[in-house]
Amino acid sequence: xxxxxxxxxxxxxxxxxxxxxxxxxxxxLEAAYxxxxxxxxxxxxxxxxxxxxxxxxxxxxxAEGLTNALGGAKIYLKREDLNHTGAHKINNAIGQxxxxxxxxxxxxxxxxxxxxxxxxxxxxxxxxxxxxxxxMGAEDVRRxxxxxxxxxxxxxxxxxxxxxxxxxxxxxxxxxxxxxxHIDDTHYILGSALGPHxxxxxxxxxxxxxxxxxxxQIVEKEQRLPNAVVACVGGGSNAIGMFYxxxxxxxxxxxxxxxxxxxxxTQQHAAAIHDGKVGVLHGALMYLLQDENxxxxxxxxxxxxLDYPGVGPEHCYLADIGRVHYPHITDAEALxxxxxLCQTEGILPALESAHAIAYTAKLAKEMSAEEIIVVCLSGxxxxxxxxxxxxxxxxxQ
Amino acid sequence: MSALTNAxxxxxxxxxxxxxxxxxxxxxxxHTLRPTILxxxxxxxxxxxxxxxxxxxxxxxxxxxxxxxxxxxxxxxLRTVLHELASFREDITVPLVAMTYLNPILAYGVELxxxxxxxxxxxxVIVPDMPLEESGIIHDALRFAGIDLVQLVSLTSSAERIQKxxxxxxxxxxxxxxxxxxxxxQAFEQQLADHFAQLASYTDKPILAGFGISTPEQVQSLSxxxxxxxxxxxxxxxxxxxxxxxxxxxxxxSKTTISS
Numbered sequence: 041x042x043x044x045x046x047x048x049x050x051x052x053x054x055x056x057x058x059x060x061x062x063x064x065x066x067x068x069l070e071a072a073y074x075x076x077x078x079x080x081x082x083x084x085x086x087x088x089x090x091x092x093x094x095x096x097x098x099x100x101x102x103a104e105g106l107t108n109a110l111g112g113a114k115i116y117l118k119r120e121d122l123n124h125t126g127a128h129k130i131n132n133a134i135g136q137x138x139x140x141x142x143x144x145x146x147x148x149x150x151x152x153x154x155x156x157x158x159x160x161x162x163x164x165x166x167x168x169x170x171x172x173x174x175x176m177g178a179e180d181v182r183r184x185x186x187x188x189x190x191x192x193x194x195x196x197x198x199x200x201x202x203x204x205x206x207x208x209x210x211x212x213x214x215x216x217x218x219x220x221x222h223i224d225d226t227h228y229i230l231g232s233a234l235g236p237h238x239x240x241x242x243x244x245x246x247x248x249x250x251x252x253x254x255x256x257q258i259v260e261k262e263q264r265l266p267n268a269v270v271a272c273v274g275g276g277s278n279a280i281g282m283f284y285x286x287x288x289x290x291x292x293x294x295x296x297x298x299x300x301x302x303x304x305x306t307q308q309h310a311a312a313i314h315d316g317k318v319g320v321l322h323g324a325l326m327y328l329l330q331d332e333n334x335x336x337x338x339x340x341x342x343x344x345x346l347d348y349p350g351v352g353p354e355h356c357y358l359a360d361i362g363r364v365h366y367p368h369i370t371d372a373e374a375l376x377x378x379x380x381l382c383q384t385e386g387i388l389p390a391l392e393s394a395h396a397i398a399y400t401a402k403l404a405k406e407m408s409a410e411e412i413i414v415v416c417l418s419g420x421x422x423x424x425x426x427x428x429x430x431x432x433x434x435x436x437q
Numbered sequence: 438m439s440a441l442t443n444a445x446x447x448x449x450x451x452x453x454x455x456x457x458x459x460x461x462x463x464x465x466x467x468h469t470l471r472p473t474i475l476x477x478x479x480x481x482x483x484x485x486x487x488x489x490x491x492x493x494x495x496x497x498x499x500x501x502x503x504x505x506x507x508x509x510x511x512x513x514x515l516r517t518v519l520h521e522l523a524s525f526r527e528d529i530t531v532p533l534v535a536m537t538y539l540n541p542i543l544a545y546g547v548e549l550x551x552x553x554x555x556x557x558x559x560x561x562v563i564v565p566d567m568p569l570e571e572s573g574i575i576h577d578a579l580r581f582a583g584i585d586l587v588q589l590v591s592l593t594s595s596a597e598r599i600q601k602x603x604x605x606x607x608x609x610x611x612x613x614x615x616x617x618x619x620x621x622x623q624a625f626e627q628q629l630a631d632h633f634a635q636l637a638s639y640t641d642k643p644i645l646a647g648f649g650i651s652t653p654e655q656v657q658s659l660s661x662x663x664x665x666x667x668x669x670x671x672x673x674x675x676x677x678x679x680x681x682x683x684x685x686x687x688x689x690x691s692k693t694t695i696s697s
Contacts, residue, residue, distance in 0.1 A: 045570065046570045046571055046573070047570065055570075055571050056568060056570055056571060057539060057566050057567055057568075057571055058566060058568060059495070059496045059565050059566060059568070059589070059591075060568050060569075060588075060589045060590065060591045060593075060594060060602070060613070061591040061592075061593055061613065063568050063570075063591075063593075063594070063598070064591075064593040064594060064595060064598070065593070203502075203506075204492065204493070209493065210493075213493050213494075213495050216495045217495055220495075220496070223593060317544075318543075319540045319543055319544065320538075320539045320540045320543060320566065320567075321493060321540065322493075322495075323566075328540070330540065330544065331544075332544065333514040333515065333516065333541060333544060333545075334491075334515070334540040334541035334542070334543060334544025334545065335491065335492040335509070335514070335540075335541070336492045336493050336540070
């Protein structure tokens with residue numbers, strides 16, 4: 041089963057840049073996943089939990105209020121915010137937890153940024169009787185107290201990471217270190233379309249249900265494919281899940297919205313495709329925010345889930361070949377997106393998803409009423425209320 | 438033959454085992470690099486592993502990680518460390534092995550790095566986040582400059598991987614002796630002895646044991662089943678306290694190991 045050929049490349053991006061200690065585990069994971077993928081019983085079990093427990097399929101909702109307010113293209117929202125635990129992250133967490141059980145692993149380690157992947161993993165572990173440890177940047181622990189408490193209620197041990205920028209990047213470092221030293225009985229549930237092969241592939245496969253459902257739903261409602269698809273991109277899991285089934289349909293324009301923080305002309309942003317250079321971090325060759333010495337720079341975004349200096353290798357490839365556009369939205373614009381969706385639709389989006397909403401607001405106005413945009417509403421914003429009070433409070437808005 | 442292999446074989450031919458200390462370049466300031474390397478040479482170490490700090494050192498334990506963050510604050514980068522080493526190149530009498538994560542090499546430029554490293558006395562390179570599968574990204578440039586690319590073999594590597602890794606490794610084979618394996622020390626020692634016997638059956642290259650070696654007793658017991666040891670965290674910790682007695686005791690332990 042072992043081989044020393046390089047694997048997991050999307051164009052020039054991806055690969056397996058990990059310590060030798062992890063190579064055997066990655067090869068075992070790849071073999072177990074290939075096997076599970078072919079196994080009807082595994083797929084049936086996954087489908088059972090996604091339907092009965094997560095609540096799929098999620099609606100593709102015609103956002104008439106938002107459409108009318110913008111006065112351009114017809115806008116549909118893919119309601120991943122209505123999933124159990126409030127975001128798309130559960131699709132992957134359940135899938136990988138089932139995979140871990142199949143591999144005989146009793147313990148799970150995970151990283152989390154906004155806490156949505158942490159909550160989803162803690163939930164899957166509670167459901168499937170797995171022990172769970174989640175690493176979370178200390179800065180994110182502060183920003184996302186609600187999710188920290190939820191994870192603890194679910195029986196997960198949350199370990200704050202004080203090192204570096206104390207955000208998602210540092211949480212991934214610690215989760216990788218933990219995995220290296222507990223390799224025998226522990227599976228690492230990586231939450232984004234990042235990391236060494238086969239993680240970007242596994243995460244995309246478990247998230248592509250977003251795009252697969254969307255495609256069937258839009259054809260049923262409109263008898264055609266959308267003109268444009270929009271999703272936010274941090275590591276890029278909801279975006280790759282939404283985009284992947286549409287990649288082959290050249291007539292569908294796709295937009296992966298990066299977080300521009302205080303602006304891409306400042307040092308305070310997280311737009312890795314826009315401003316990064318090709319480099320290696322956390323197991324993959326990808327666009328990466330770094331300085332001239334190859335040291336990784338801290339990312340900045342009001343949204344903890346987009347606060348990461350790299351971006352998944354398949355997105356880097358889709359950007360290189362020009363198949364997907366990667367625009368960016370600032371913190372201030374994202375906050376406007378939150379208000380816009382609250383006021384026009386009565387939906388509080390996650391700050392991450394609000395980047396997609398804010399870009400859609402720009403895009404829709406340039407399109408005609410006959411054209412259709414689908415936006416991946418990847419999560420709900422309840423977790424962000426604390427941040428929103430800080431950012432919008434005081435009445436100066 | 439490579440300068441590294443030569444150095445290890447010369448030590449073994451004299452009836453001793455190799456001893457390779459790891460230091461974090463720039464911890465305590467870049468100006469400490471020269472006196473530290475010269476003093477280690479005087480103690481009779483076989484080679485010196487020079488760590489280059491990185492912002493995200495996922496393969497390092499807390500001691501070396503913290504030392505790396507201190508070194509970053511002192512302005513240590515791949516560029517400044519190579520520059521400093523080159524400034525006293527003629528005083529360096531043992532081969533140096535650079536341990537650096539891949540991204541600083543990519544940012545430096547692979548070809549330029551290989552040339553500058555060789556000029557700074559670097560005879561071998563260890564890249565902890567680059568397994569054999571991915572080594573093509575820097576291997577040609579290193580080979581062209583005459584620098585060995587050292588492969589790590591872990592306790593989790595399969596027999597087939599071990600064969601490929603030992604065949605590919607240049608200079609020596611770096612055998613990682615821990616990955617959080619627990620259980621009775623007795624059983625662990627037997628497992629390690631079997632592991633090193635297996636490694637030796639695949640290759641004639643020197644095999645050095647590293648990771649988690651911190652006492653003179655461990656230096657002796659691991660030296661007895663290998664061609665020598667690499668000691669990292671304990672040396673880094675001793676250097677921050679200027680505790681040369683501890684370092685001398687570790688080096689002395691390797692010199693009194695009986696060859697098996």
